[in-house]
Amino acid sequence: MKPHSRTSIKDVEFTDRDRESLYKTIFNRRDVRGQFLPNDIPDDKVARILQAAHHAPSVGFMQPWNFIVIRSNTIRERIFQSFLEANEEAAKMFAKEKQENYRSLKLEGILDAPLNICVTCDRSRSGPVVLGRTHIKTVDLYSTVCAVQNLWLAARAEGLGVGWVSIIKEQALHEILNIPEDIVPIAYLCVGKVSHFNATPDLEKAGWRKRLPLEDLVFFDQWKEQRADGSDSLIDEIRNAGNDIGKYKFTS
Amino acid sequence: MKPHSRTSIKDVEFTDRDRESLYKTIFNRRDVRGQFLPNDIPDDKVARILQAAHHAPSVGFMQPWNFIVIRSNTIRERIFQSFLEANEEAAKMFAKEKQENYRSLKLEGILDAPLNICVTCDRSRSGPVVLGRTHIKTVDLYSTVCAVQNLWLAARAEGLGVGWVSIIKEQALHEILNIPEDIVPIAYLCVGKVSHFNATPDLEKAGWRKRLPLEDLVFFDQWKEQRADGSDSLIDEIRNAGNDIGKYKFTS
Numbered sequence: 001m002k003p004h005s006r007t008s009i010k011d012v013e014f015t016d017r018d019r020e021s022l023y024k025t026i027f028n029r030r031d032v033r034g035q036f037l038p039n040d041i042p043d044d045k046v047a048r049i050l051q052a053a054h055h056a057p058s059v060g061f062m063q064p065w066n067f068i069v070i071r072s073n074t075i076r077e078r079i080f081q082s083f084l085e086a087n088e089e090a091a092k093m094f095a096k097e098k099q100e101n102y103r104s105l106k107l108e109g110i111l112d113a114p115l116n117i118c119v120t121c122d123r124s125r126s127g128p129v130v131l132g133r134t135h136i137k138t139v140d141l142y143s144t145v146c147a148v149q150n151l152w153l154a155a156r157a158e159g160l161g162v163g164w165v166s167i168i169k170e171q172a173l174h175e176i177l178n179i180p181e182d183i184v185p186i187a188y189l190c191v192g193k194v195s196h197f198n199a200t201p202d203l204e205k206a207g208w209r210k211r212l213p214l215e216d217l218v219f220f221d222q223w224k225e226q227r228a229d230g231s232d233s234l235i236d237e238i239r240n241a242g243n244d245i246g247k248y249k250f251t252s
Numbered sequence: 253m254k255p256h257s258r259t260s261i262k263d264v265e266f267t268d269r270d271r272e273s274l275y276k277t278i279f280n281r282r283d284v285r286g287q288f289l290p291n292d293i294p295d296d297k298v299a300r301i302l303q304a305a306h307h308a309p310s311v312g313f314m315q316p317w318n319f320i321v322i323r324s325n326t327i328r329e330r331i332f333q334s335f336l337e338a339n340e341e342a343a344k345m346f347a348k349e350k351q352e353n354y355r356s357l358k359l360e361g362i363l364d365a366p367l368n369i370c371v372t373c374d375r376s377r378s379g380p381v382v383l384g385r386t387h388i389k390t391v392d393l394y395s396t397v398c399a400v401q402n403l404w405l406a407a408r409a410e411g412l413g414v415g416w417v418s419i420i421k422e423q424a425l426h427e428i429l430n431i432p433e434d435i436v437p438i439a440y441l442c443v444g445k446v447s448h449f450n451a452t453p454d455l456e457k458a459g460w461r462k463r464l465p466l467e468d469l470v471f472f473d474q475w476k477e478q479r480a481d482g483s484d485s486l487i488d489e490i491r492n493a494g495n496d497i498g499k500y501k502f503t504s
Contacts, residue, residue: 011448012280012502019409021273026304026402028264047489051497052278054466056401059418061455063464069486072473090386102383120475126461131354132418134342138393139418142438145397149308150278152398153405157271166311166384166391178474186394196263203313209378212315214306221324222430223372234321237299245303250264 020248025157027248032161033202035194036112045158046115049191052154053119058143060131064123065147065186068177070116075176079188080110082172083165090167105206108165113192118177119148121184144186151189161194199249214238272500277409279500284413285454287446288364297410298367301443304406305371310395312383316375317399317438320429322368327428331440332362334424335417342419357458360417365444370429371400373436396438403441413446451501466490 050067058064070076091102110116121144133139148164155162165188173185203209215238219225302319310316322328343354362368373396385391400416407414417440425437455461467490471477 010502012276012500014277014409014411017269018273018276021270022277022405022409023300023304024264024266024270025274026406027307029307029309031309043486043489044493046486047493048275050470050490051466051493052275054464054469055278055281055497057281057283057404057416059416061453061461061463063461063469066469066471066475068471068473068475070473075473086387090383093381093386095381105383107384129345129347131342131357131455131460132359134345134419135338135421136418141390141394142397142400145394146401146404148394149398149401150405152309153274153402154278157266157274159266164309164311166388167386169387178476180475183475201313203383208383209313209315211313212306214303217306217315217318218302219318219320221320221322221327223318223320223432223435224430234295234298237295238302241296241299241303245307248264250262 024248025153027245028197029153029156030161030197030201032163032190032194032197033109034106035196035198036109036161036190036192037195038112038114039193041115041160041192045160049151049154049158049160053147053151056143056147056150058146059133059139060126062126062130062140062143064121064125064140065144066120066122066183068118068120070118070177071114076110076116078176079116079168079172080108082168082176083108083110086167086169101206101208105202105208107167109163109190109192110165113161113163113190115191117151117189117191118173118185119144119151119187119189120179121186123184124182141184141186148187148189155191159193160191161197163190164188165190214242276500277405279497280449281405281408282413282449282453284415284442284446284449285361286358287448288361288413288442288444289447290364290366291445293367293412293444297412301403301406301410301412305399305403308395308399308402310398311385311391312378314378314382314392314395316373316377316392317396318372318374318435320370320372322370322429323366328362328368330428331368331420331424332360334420334428335360335362338419338421353458353460357454357460359419361415361442361444362417365413365415365442367443369403369441369443370425370431370437371396371403371439371441372431373438375436376434393436393438400439400441407443411445412443413449415442416440417442466494
């Protein structure tokens with residue numbers, strides 16, 4: 001049989017509409033803490049967001065992730081207690097004038113959301129030498145984060161909110177979820193239907209920090225080289241693309 | 253003025269078609285190494301994928317990322333030399349019988365792709381104490397990875413291939429790109445138009461590793477607790493969702 005020539009390959013076509021749907025998802029994804037509803041999530045939705053996660057890129061095709069799907073009230077109650085403890089320590093780390101603002105923020109939905117998912121990384125999944133992990137050793141952790149981001153976007157398109165709880169001690173996750181010491185918990189996520197999504201990130205809304213202008217974060221060829229000759233048109237386009245984002249959003 | 257009541261919030265609606273576009277993007281995203289074309293990429297496309305990255309979640313709304321957009325042949329040539337050096341070291345780390353397979357793999361597109369982007373993390377972007385980074389210290393690195401994954405998906409929908417080069421020494425990236433020691437290079441990406449996308453990951457195609465069955469990677473409530481009572485329906489749905497993925501793909 002004659003091998004396929006390059007032109008015989010039937011590629012998947014992406015339409016303007018596909019692109020718009022993707023950008024709509026990306027620009028309206030939120031870190032949800034305060035709007036979870038207790039309603040059960042249909043298993044088919046949970047299955048799809050997990051498949052989305054599982055189709056993330058991974059170094060050496062290692063697929064180092066596991067997903068602990070947590071519905072138990074007892075387990076979530078223990079996680080919540082650990083959050084409270086860590087959060088009290090956290091509050092005290094901020095300057096006096098920021099502590100009041102910090103304490104007023106709702107930073108998790110552990111018990112409000114009906115489902116929590118802990119995403120972990122098994123660093124020995126494919127043996128000690130991993131293709132692509134030979135020099136930068138953290139790339140397997142990064143692969144697992146890519147899975148988290150896929151899950152997050154899929155959830156948004158499924159109408160589900162996701163909130164990443166990072167104010168917790170890693171050791172507490174090991175103990176409460178019985179995670180072996182050599183497995184790294186990467187993300188503890190709260191997942192559920194929501195009353196609504198906010199149009200802007202909670203921390204932006206609360207005046208904690210502002211969105212930075214992207215054009216200030218882009219360099220050319222080397223660190224801190226901005227707007228090299230002939231590259232200004234990219235900066236212009238970055239501003240244009242920024243102005244276009246409004247069309248994907250809504251006002252609340 | 254009367255405050256908005258919950259029901260007055262006009263949320264963005266996601267249709268079945270939006271969801272399908274997102275899944276199509278996720279399931280057809282590839283780590284591209286071998287199919288780059290030298291054609292220039294229009295600046296508006298580059299701008300949009302950078303905006304997608306910039307709208308990733310970040311701990312404490314820190315937005316710790318920078319994007320070094322590399323078009324210079326001289327810089328890319330130096331990066332490529334660093335890759336070659338690291339790749340030779342890497343090959344020798346594998347067992348004898350795997351070395352031949354390893355050496356036959358095309359693992360980067362540094363010079364083939366017209367654009368490289370180095371995504372970095374500035375850990376001190378918002379001061380020493382970061383909301384959400386008080387206990388798990390690596391979450392700012394993870395935020396930056398979320399930006400990479402957003403960029404990757406946006407690129408796929410724009411018809412651009414992206415390949416993540418991790419076979420390089422971190423110190424070489426600091427030196428060649430003039431990145432300060434306290435800034436962490438997270439991802440070195442090759443970006444460009446492609447002749448075609450492969451239907452399956454390169455490493456799967458090359459017989460390096462297989463896709464794992466997702467149902468084996470999902471636990472219930474605690475590590476290694478599989479198929480707890482009443483949870484089997486999720487496992488069934490995971491299989492169903494897995495079978496449905498074929499409809500988003502193509503055969504080459």
